[in-house]
Amino acid sequence: xxxxxxxxxxxxxxxxxxxxxxxxxxxxxxxxxxxxxxxxxxxxxxxxxxxxxxxxxxxxxxxxxxxxxxxxxxxxxxxxxx
Numbered sequence: 001x002x003x004x005x006x007x008x009x010x011x012x013x014x015x016x017x018x019x020x021x022x023x024x025x026x027x028x029x030x031x032x033x034x035x036x037x038x039x040x041x042x043x044x045x046x047x048x049x050x051x052x053x054x055x056x057x058x059x060x061x062x063x064x065x066x067x068x069x070x071x072x073x074x075x076x077x078x079x080x081x082x
Contacts, residue, residue, distance in 0.1 A: 001072055010069040017062025023055030 001009075026035055027047040035047045045051070 006069050006072060010066060013062045013065030013069060015062070016058050017066060020055045020058030020060070020062055023051050024059060025055075027052040027055065 027049075028035075032047055038044075039046050
């Protein structure tokens with residue numbers, strides 16, 4: 001994988017992970033009333049189970065992509081003698 005593709009994939013993975021974490025924060029159980037009120041004021045969708053499931057799927061997916069990119073960026077680790 002070329003260096004440019006690694007950076008692009010890492011940036012996409014970071015964005016997906018942060019978006020997933022934002023979905024989870026938006027639907028956190030302790031502040032549902034506050035988030036519902038803010039959503040109503042801004043015309044956003046109210047916190048729901050679907051948004052929480054989206055966050056539960058996207059956060060680990062983005063983290064896995066970032067981990068893959070970090071692992072691929074260090075070719076010296078593959079040539080270590082055991």
